[in-house]
Amino acid sequence: MRLRVLAHPDSSSTLRPVMGPRGLPMSAARQLRSDPARLATSLRARVGDISFVSALGRDIVIAQGPDAAAELLRDADRAYANGPVYGFALGSVFERGILLMDAPDHRRHRRLMQQAFTAARLDGYQQRLNDLIRSRVAGFGTGSGVDMRAELKALALDVALDIFVGERLPQPEADRLNRAFVELIEAGGALVRLPIPGTAHFRGRHARRVVDEMFAELIPRRRREPGTDLMSALCQACEADGRQLSDAQIVDHMRFMLFAAHDTATIAMTSMTYQLGRHPQWRERVRAQAFSLSDAPSAAELRESAAMDSVFKEAVRLRPPVPVIPRAAVKDTELGGHFIPKGTFVVVVTGSNHRLPEIWPDPDSFLPDRFDGDTTRHRMAWMPFGGGAHMCIGMHFAYLESATVVHHMLRHLDWTVASDAYEREDTALTDNIGFAAEVSRLSPA
Numbered sequence: 001m002r003l004r005v006l007a008h009p010d011s012s013s014t015l016r017p018v019m020g021p022r023g024l025p026m027s028a029a030r031q032l033r034s035d036p037a038r039l040a041t042s043l044r045a046r047v048g049d050i051s052f053v054s055a056l057g058r059d060i061v062i063a064q065g066p067d068a069a070a071e072l073l074r075d076a077d078r079a080y081a082n083g084p085v086y087g088f089a090l091g092s093v094f095e096r097g098i099l100l101m102d103a104p105d106h107r108r109h110r111r112l113m114q115q116a117f118t119a120a121r122l123d124g125y126q127q128r129l130n131d132l133i134r135s136r137v138a139g140f141g142t143g144s145g146v147d148m149r150a151e152l153k154a155l156a157l158d159v160a161l162d163i164f165v166g167e168r169l170p171q172p173e174a175d176r177l178n179r180a181f182v183e184l185i186e187a188g189g190a191l192v193r194l195p196i197p198g199t200a201h202f203r204g205r206h207a208r209r210v211v212d213e214m215f216a217e218l219i220p221r222r223r224r225e226p227g228t229d230l231m232s233a234l235c236q237a238c239e240a241d242g243r244q245l246s247d248a249q250i251v252d253h254m255r256f257m258l259f260a261a262h263d264t265a266t267i268a269m270t271s272m273t274y275q276l277g278r279h280p281q282w283r284e285r286v287r288a289q290a291f292s293l294s295d296a297p298s299a300a301e302l303r304e305s306a307a308m309d310s311v312f313k314e315a316v317r318l319r320p321p322v323p324v325i326p327r328a329a330v331k332d333t334e335l336g337g338h339f340i341p342k343g344t345f346v347v348v349v350t351g352s353n354h355r356l357p358e359i360w361p362d363p364d365s366f367l368p369d370r371f372d373g374d375t376t377r378h379r380m381a382w383m384p385f386g387g388g389a390h391m392c393i394g395m396h397f398a399y400l401e402s403a404t405v406v407h408h409m410l411r412h413l414d415w416t417v418a419s420d421a422y423e424r425e426d427t428a429l430t431d432n433i434g435f436a437a438e439v440s441r442l443s444p445a
């Protein structure tokens with residue numbers, strides 16, 4: 001492979017330049033979008049932990065391995081920002097979302113939003129999750145060829161409406177909002193960001209108006225009569241000096257949260273139920289734990305369910321819902337001893353980090369026991385929720401949602417998955433595909 005230099009450091013510097021392959025930018029752009037894990041793995045083998053490609057008119061550094069991921073995301077030198085890179089990636093639909101913010105605004109908004117994720121708040125959400133999910137699982141399709149991802153995606157939308165927004169709406173109204181939610185979420189992944197009729201972005205802009213109006217209408221009521229939903233928590237959140245989020249800020253955060261929570265949780269649950277459908281011994285192990293608890297497990301009980309926890313971790317190791325985490329260098333800096341010039345985009349590719357053979361023996365196999373009592377692994381070896389200041393604020397909620405769904409499914413259903421196409425066809429870890437399951441209802445004990 002012929003290599004080229006990203007930028008030369010000062011002659012007095014001990015830093016090394018980042019190297020990357022010579023090649024056509026369009027092919028790198030295509031690979032970065034369609035198969036980032038394979039691109040990162042091949043660059044690591046040929047160039048090392050820090051390399052770069054040119055794509056979409058930019059030079060993009062790829063940081064591999066837990067040390068580089070930790071250095072980038074912890075950002076001790078305050079050299080990286082989210083605004084420029086997520087503004088570019090998420091367009092105008094999610095402007096002012098917390099992930100697009102940088103210090104000091106980010107710190108203030110994060111402190112306020114954190115109040116929606118305290119242990120007491122999570123206990124409240126857990127009660128709602130149990131009620132909602134128990135009744136929805138009772139209506140899951142049975143027989144052969146059940147599209148499990150479709151069931152889980154619909155369920156995740158119901159969770160958003162009930163636990164985030166706190167509404168149980170009449171069906172036509174719920175359907176209208178769910179359609180708007182879906183269009184909004186799809187706009188986040190849309191490549192074309194011009195408001196041209198027919199594009200995902202255009203539909204997303206329209207959906208944004210529908211969703212924003214609904215949030216704005218509800219805020220005065222949530223401020224007056226708060227409930228146990230997430231929006232009420234944001235309406236009540238307060239700084240030491242009494243300052244609160246404005247109505248417009250709550251709308252922005254709710255809209256972004258909906259986006260951040262939906263596909264990610266759907267992918268995590270899809271991966272868990274796929275793996276359980278393929279591994280009967282794990283299905284029975286987690287089922288035994290589910291039956292040792294009640295049909296309304298508490299957040300603490302689910303957190304202490306060791307088998308459930310290991311299955312969740314292994315399922316998102318193999319299929320991380322966020323395959324790439326990007327940052328933009330806002331000044332000249334260094335990463336892993338390499339010179340990073342101001343303006344460079346740097347990405348960590350979670351999918352390839354999660355399969356480094358020196359950290360994860362037999363990396364492609366589903367082996368939840370690898371998390372049992374594990375204390376020696378690098379803290380950033382398993383990194384589906386990122387790290388540093390922007391680490392996923394909904395991490396504990398995401399586990400509770402996924403574990404509650406699997407808990408109720410295992411108490412009422414059995415399922416098997418005959419084909420491994422889900423894994424074979426999504427090696428890129430970027431297609432949100434599903435699988436067909438053979439589902440039956442357990443006879444009542």
Ligand code: HEM
Binds near residue numbers: 326398
């Ligand atoms: C398994 C499911 C999930 C995964 C794998 C996941 C992953 C991530 C990752 C990797 C980031 C950091 C991105 C970065 O640093 O650039 C992030 C941020 C975020 N996530 Fe999640 N997420 C999940 C579910 C959720 C849920 C359920 C919520 C809300 C309840 C949520 C809300 C957020 C928010 C608000 C941020 C931005 C935090 C900030 O900028 O300070 N996520 N998530």
